[in-house]
Amino acid sequence: MKTKKINIGILGCGVVGTGVAKLLMEKAELLESRIGVPVNLKYVADLDTTTDRGISFPEGVFISDAGTVINDPDINIIVELIGGTKVAKDFTLKALENGKHVVTANKALIASFGNIIVQTAREKELDFAFEASVGGCMPVIKSIRESLVANRIDSMTGILNGTCNYILTKITSEGCPFDEALKEAQEKGYAEADPFLDIEGHDSAHKLAILTSLAYGMEINLDDIYVEGISSITPMDIQNAREFGYSIKLLAISKNHSDSVEARVHPTMIPESHPLAHVNGSMNAVTIDGDATGRTMLYGAGAGMMPTASAVVSDIADIARNIMTGSKKRMPILGSPQKNIKKIPIMPFTETSTCYYIRLEASDHPGVLSKISGILGDQGISIKSVHQKGRRTNGTVPVVMITHKAMEKEIQKSLAEIASLDAIPEKPVVIRIEEE
Amino acid sequence: MKTKKINIGILGCGVVGTGVAKLLMEKAELLESRIGVPVNLKYVADLDTTTDRGISFPEGVFISDAGTVINDPDINIIVELIGGTKVAKDFTLKALENGKHVVTANKALIASFGNIIVQTAREKELDFAFEASVGGCMPVIKSIRESLVANRIDSMTGILNGTCNYILTKITSEGCPFDEALKEAQEKGYAEADPFLDIEGHDSAHKLAILTSLAYGMEINLDDIYVEGISSITPMDIQNAREFGYSIKLLAISKNHSDSVEARVHPTMIPESHPLAHVNGSMNAVTIDGDATGRTMLYGAGAGMMPTASAVVSDIADIARNIMTGSKKRMPILGSPQKNIKKIPIMPFTETSTCYYIRLEASDHPGVLSKISGILGDQGISIKSVHQKGRRTNGTVPVVMITHKAMEKEIQKSLAEIASLDAIPEKPVVIRIEEE
Numbered sequence: 001m002k003t004k005k006i007n008i009g010i011l012g013c014g015v016v017g018t019g020v021a022k023l024l025m026e027k028a029e030l031l032e033s034r035i036g037v038p039v040n041l042k043y044v045a046d047l048d049t050t051t052d053r054g055i056s057f058p059e060g061v062f063i064s065d066a067g068t069v070i071n072d073p074d075i076n077i078i079v080e081l082i083g084g085t086k087v088a089k090d091f092t093l094k095a096l097e098n099g100k101h102v103v104t105a106n107k108a109l110i111a112s113f114g115n116i117i118v119q120t121a122r123e124k125e126l127d128f129a130f131e132a133s134v135g136g137c138m139p140v141i142k143s144i145r146e147s148l149v150a151n152r153i154d155s156m157t158g159i160l161n162g163t164c165n166y167i168l169t170k171i172t173s174e175g176c177p178f179d180e181a182l183k184e185a186q187e188k189g190y191a192e193a194d195p196f197l198d199i200e201g202h203d204s205a206h207k208l209a210i211l212t213s214l215a216y217g218m219e220i221n222l223d224d225i226y227v228e229g230i231s232s233i234t235p236m237d238i239q240n241a242r243e244f245g246y247s248i249k250l251l252a253i254s255k256n257h258s259d260s261v262e263a264r265v266h267p268t269m270i271p272e273s274h275p276l277a278h279v280n281g282s283m284n285a286v287t288i289d290g291d292a293t294g295r296t297m298l299y300g301a302g303a304g305m306m307p308t309a310s311a312v313v314s315d316i317a318d319i320a321r322n323i324m325t326g327s328k329k330r331m332p333i334l335g336s337p338q339k340n341i342k343k344i345p346i347m348p349f350t351e352t353s354t355c356y357y358i359r360l361e362a363s364d365h366p367g368v369l370s371k372i373s374g375i376l377g378d379q380g381i382s383i384k385s386v387h388q389k390g391r392r393t394n395g396t397v398p399v400v401m402i403t404h405k406a407m408e409k410e411i412q413k414s415l416a417e418i419a420s421l422d423a424i425p426e427k428p429v430v431i432r433i434e435e436e
Numbered sequence: 437m438k439t440k441k442i443n444i445g446i447l448g449c450g451v452v453g454t455g456v457a458k459l460l461m462e463k464a465e466l467l468e469s470r471i472g473v474p475v476n477l478k479y480v481a482d483l484d485t486t487t488d489r490g491i492s493f494p495e496g497v498f499i500s501d502a503g504t505v506i507n508d509p510d511i512n513i514i515v516e517l518i519g520g521t522k523v524a525k526d527f528t529l530k531a532l533e534n535g536k537h538v539v540t541a542n543k544a545l546i547a548s549f550g551n552i553i554v555q556t557a558r559e560k561e562l563d564f565a566f567e568a569s570v571g572g573c574m575p576v577i578k579s580i581r582e583s584l585v586a587n588r589i590d591s592m593t594g595i596l597n598g599t600c601n602y603i604l605t606k607i608t609s610e611g612c613p614f615d616e617a618l619k620e621a622q623e624k625g626y627a628e629a630d631p632f633l634d635i636e637g638h639d640s641a642h643k644l645a646i647l648t649s650l651a652y653g654m655e656i657n658l659d660d661i662y663v664e665g666i667s668s669i670t671p672m673d674i675q676n677a678r679e680f681g682y683s684i685k686l687l688a689i690s691k692n693h694s695d696s697v698e699a700r701v702h703p704t705m706i707p708e709s710h711p712l713a714h715v716n717g718s719m720n721a722v723t724i725d726g727d728a729t730g731r732t733m734l735y736g737a738g739a740g741m742m743p744t745a746s747a748v749v750s751d752i753a754d755i756a757r758n759i760m761t762g763s764k765k766r767m768p769i770l771g772s773p774q775k776n777i778k779k780i781p782i783m784p785f786t787e788t789s790t791c792y793y794i795r796l797e798a799s800d801h802p803g804v805l806s807k808i809s810g811i812l813g814d815q816g817i818s819i820k821s822v823h824q825k826g827r828r829t830n831g832t833v834p835v836v837m838i839t840h841k842a843m844e845k846e847i848q849k850s851l852a853e854i855a856s857l858d859a860i861p862e863k864p865v866v867i868r869i870e871e872e
Binding site for chain 2: 027142150151217275304306314324
């Protein structure tokens with residue numbers, strides 16, 4: 001049976017919803033020529049139908065009632081772009097129960113409720129697609145699930161939040177403090193009015209939870225990912241990093257240890273030779289290390305109306321092709337059939353190992369440095385280099401140390417001990433280093 | 437009807453053929469878990485069955501007769517990895533006529549005979565897949581055809597030949613002459629014994645012909661692509677480029693002018709801020725500018741046994757999924773159905789415009805520079821900067837000029853005139869500059 005037309009209903013007409021509606025309307029001819037069947041925007045539902053979106057919808061397309069869309073028997077694909085995890089979850093599950101394929105860009109939804117949504121879609125033999133949820137227009141989900149199918153993925157490292165990358169790039173290039181960089185990011189529209197999810201790393205963690213599940217064939221697990229944001233990064237640390245040949249980026253890192261995986265989000269120093277070191281401004285990128293491919297990297301706009309909409313429409317096109325050719329369950333939603341999706345634990349953060357950058361203010365007394373290195377040595381941590389950076393102020397000198405590889409719990413224990421010394425008036429600053 | 441097993445026959449057991457055989461055998465379990473059906477390597481055919489490939493094939497798999505593979509009714513997918521365009525073409529067409537899907541990594545074959553092969557596959561409702569033919573493991577074909585489906589692609593710029601990139605990187609980092617860098621590339625196995633296709637740019641042109649067809653929805657056209665290799669690049673030009681803030685890369689460039697396209701391969705100076713400027717060694721990368729996505733980039737190993745094999749197996753997996761779900765003609769081979777594939781002409785190279793780097797030796801006489809700038813000025817070419825680089829030798833001084841944007845035919849005309857001056861003993865060196 002040949003399908004004559006694919007009907008789309010969009011829920012939520014915010015930035016991305018508007019972009020998807022635009023693409024579906026303005027690129028209708030191009031899309032039909034490439035997909036082989038018309039993709040028809042039947043409805044866009046949003047509670048606010050009065051604010052001008054800069055599109056003139058045909059009569060009856062722009063409506064306020066999501067229920068009309070979800071319950072319309074002609075709708076083939078529902079595009080959930082409401083955001084948040086409450087209404088979005090209810091609508092997504094309802095749409096699947098009504099036999100609609102669902103496309104979303106909602107990382108928070110998938111990171112929090114992906115397992116139940118995937119299960120529902122699978123039982124109903126429906127597609128649930130979310131390329132736009134990670135890395136905007138970068139085809140990272142398609143790459144992991146399809147292009148890297150013959151690879152054991154060993155690790156992934158991503159700059160997955162454009163707001164943070166914009167802020168860090170600005171501090172790096174202009175030496176301005178964090179607050180000023182954030183303010184400009186907000187003025188330019190990169191950062192939300194409430195930037196908490198972005199700058200504290202939670203948005204990156206949502207995305208990492210999705211990638212980690214796909215890459216290693218495991219259930220989605222957000223809760224066990226370590227998350228640390230960029231709000232305490234100072235121009236001084238960025239400057240010091242540069243002198244050591246590093247850039248500071250907010251990285252989402254995961255590593256495959258077979259029985260367990262590492263998954264963590266934190267500001268990270270990476271060598272200038274690392275391809276991610278040159279990813280600047282609001283751009284996103286992710287390196288994926290596969291056992292057959294070696295390192296590959298994807299780079300692109302991680303957010304924004306049209307880049308994100310482009311990824312949403314690529315999912316719509318894939319599903320339209322499935323509908324057209326009558327293929328059901330062509331691509332397992334998490335990359336492997338359910339019976340092969342394992343519950344692989346995320347390793348406790350304290351068990352992970354990296355090198356460390358430690359910056360502290362130390363009283364300018366004899367013996368302080370030897371005391372500090374003794375504390376580190378007691379935990380088996382060896383120091384690669386120690387530098388006095390900058391001038392003495394108020395009787396203290398700034399000291400920067402780079403350690404060899406050490407375990408997080410050893411560093412935490414050492415730092416607690418160091419912080420308790422009288423000679424150390426302030427809590428030391430710690431930034432993890434990922435060497436190649 | 438559920439397919440119980442997908443049978444694969446590989447033709448050609450060279451480097452990539454061996455890699456594909458390895459992946460299919462060693463990753464059989466992983467692949468079955470991801471694809472949902474066993475992918476069985478039934479045959480590997482090669483005229484030479486005696487040289488050890490480092491794999492122990494089960495009895496009866498490694499044979500010398502390709503006909504046995506092509507004519508076996510149980511074979512679902514033929515993997516053509518013979519190379520060259522003669523036998524490979526015959527076998528590919530025969531396989532399609534016998535109802536087999538075909539996967540290849542053979543860029544020369546597709547660039548030269550892609551149109552007829554695609555037509556044959558289309559008529560037989562079979563898949564013809566060639567992800568591995570461009571950029572090794574980078575999923576560039578999948579990205580153009582699937583991920584960027586909602587985009588008008590405006591331009592693509594690629595480092596598509598690892599041998600050339602390795603050589604240019606070596607000259608850049610060590611200042612060694614071209615011949616020495618080539619020799620090392622050969623010793624390390626990056627360059628072929630006969631490196632002509634690589635270093636003279638033809639391999640990149642094959643790949644550009646494929647990408648250009650896919651991106652702009654046009655028939656494959658190799659003949660009209662301008663091709664210039666890297667054999668005349670000197671350490672001096674690379675050093676000069678660096679002083680102006682440029683890297684020299686062998687770039688495959690195509691631009692979409694709607695009624696015509698630009699497609700050219702030549703050594704190119706790109707600003708250090710361009711993401712391709714940092715792609716070093718034997719790595720490949722391609723930037724794609726879409727009207728919705730903005731710039732995206734893919735990066736990865738462009739050659740080598742396992743990276744290329746990984747891409748071949750990704751095509752096998754896609755086709756296996758199509759067979760399994762009974763989907764025919766799910767994805768048009770060139771991205772659009774035949775009726776939408778246009779015969780878009782490639783613009784004559786002389787009509788293209790860029791900025792130019794011109795290096796020449798000029799007699800150290802008064803008035804020479806003013807004569808040269810007069811010749812350029814007569815063609816409407818304005819000079820951005822002129823520098824005397826290095827010392828006077830034998831009465832001549834080396835002069836480097838950077839022009840503003842000019843048309844190729846104007847430059848060629850000017851240079852012919854300049855070369856005919858008595859004051860210019862040697863043919864000037866010209867390298868094109870791509871500004872952002």
